[in-house]
Amino acid sequence: MAVKKGGLGRGLSALLSGAEEEYENALGETNASDSNAGGSGNTSGTPVEVSLSLIDPNVNQPRKVFDEAAMLELANSIRMHGVISPIILVPTGERYMIIAGERRYRAAKKAGLMTVPAIVRNYTPQQVKEISLIENLQREDLNPIETANAIKQLMEEYKYTQEEVADRIGKSRPAIANTLRLLTLSQPVIDLVAQGLLSPGHARCLVVVGDAEAQLALAKTGIDKKVSVREFEKMVKAYLTPKAEKAKQEQSIELKDLIGRMQRTFATKVSALGNDRRGRIYIDYYTRDDLDRIVDLMNQLEKTPIEE
Secondary structure, eight states: OOOOTTSHHHHHHHHHHHHHHHHHHTHHHHGGGGGGTTOOOOOSSOOEEEEGGGEEOOTTOSOOOOOHHHHHHHHHHHHHHOOOSOEEEEEETTEEEEEEOHHHHHHHHHTTOSEEEEEEOOOOHHHHHHHHHHHHHHHTOSOHHHHHHHHHHHHHHHOOOHHHHHHHHTOOHHHHHHHHHGGGSOHHHHHHHHTTSSOHHHHHHGGGOOOHHHHHHHHHHHHHHTOOHHHHHHHHHHHHOHHHHHHHHTOOHHHHHHHHHHHHHHTSOEEEEEOSSSEEEEEOOOSHHHHHHHHHHHHHHHHSOOOO
16 A cells, blocks of 8 residues: 555654653553553554563664664663653564664663563554654664665655655755765765764765775775864865866965965956966956956056066
8 A cells, every 4th residue: 555645744743752642641551451461462552561572673674773882871771760651563463563662672672671561553564664764764863874775765665855855854955965965975985974983074075076995085084184074175175176286286485476466456366277387367356346447457557668
């Protein structure tokens, strides 16, 4: 069954934000459900205790990396206070698959619990996959590459546009576009971003570098030198225009002084490409007044006699 676009916006909100409310309202009933600890197939929305041994992670879970320190901290909290919010499950035969709450599931196992409070819902396989993707994106606890892959998956499988994805997860369209650009990088650089060694801002500077080896070399240099994004952008630009940068470095003091004098005389930006032996001088103008002033100056220079 095809999932209608726009049909999950409100449904997803009810699924996630409504879960805790349902749990609070049904606390009195939960104790009576202890006898169902093995799972009863209840899909009424009432929280029940489900055996951890009957729960399987979602194979389409976008998050592939779970921070072990944070997981241990959550496990310690669960050991002391229990699982406050129920996880959301979908029945799969005699077992259950997680739609939302895999961190709580993993932490509960670490804490040594035998059961967890859960709300069981019936969804089609397509709905389960889409809800899992959007739920993780909304919670913003994926690394940048996991986020990019989840967005790409939503767009490819459900024919969402960037605008539609942005609307569903509460981000701007440019933010979605910038995130997707990370996937155009070479795999070694993508791995550095996924590991948190290279920031998304630094990584996006490398999109314009076509050579995979150069991408990686620049990325490692940026990491080693701990440069800012702006400094890294300059490094990438210098790599892309090595001849121009080299020629600029070869300019003599006299040529640089001439450019400075011309800027003061023409009252506009003047730049030189090349060196003392060969090159070009550029005089910028931004308005008709600028151009008229430059013409007047040239006319005066032509009238001035040249001393021999």
